[in-house]
Amino acid sequence: MKKVYFLAACSTCQKILKIWNLKKDFVQQEIKTEKMTAKQVDEMIKLAGSAEALFSRRALKYQSMGLKDKKLTEKDIRQLIIDEYTFLKRPVLIVDKNIFVGNAPTVVKEAKKFLDSI
Numbered sequence: 001m002k003k004v005y006f007l008a009a010c011s012t013c014q015k016i017l018k019i020w021n022l023k024k025d026f027v028q029q030e031i032k033t034e035k036m037t038a039k040q041v042d043e044m045i046k047l048a049g050s051a052e053a054l055f056s057r058r059a060l061k062y063q064s065m066g067l068k069d070k071k072l073t074e075k076d077i078r079q080l081i082i083d084e085y086t087f088l089k090r091p092v093l094i095v096d097k098n099i100f101v102g103n104a105p106t107v108v109k110e111a112k113k114f115l116d117s118i
Helices: 011-020 038-048 060-064 074-083 105-117
Strands: 002-006 027-030 092-095 098-101
Touching: 002 011, 011 105, 038 074, 038 092, 038 098, 092 105, 098 105
Parallel strands: 002 027
Antiparallel strands: 002 092, 092 098
């Protein structure tokens, strides 16, 4: 499977997608207009090793919902990602059993290197 989860309104996502220059065989899912399913989130969690690895504490709702003062379990984090797309670190690139999560420069560079090798 070759898939990318992203947010169209996010200029950072758009910039990264241009850097990656994905081939036509990639499925691109815009997570605001095409909501992620529980199955898709579970698949990402399995590849990433934890829901925490996918969770964005930078989301505006993180503070507005008072989540920084709560002890969140993996189950809580999973549900938050399913319920609200803003909690997913983005973009998320999946190629078979490989996953690249978020927009950290090292992740973007690592993903680009991987994409160039396939």
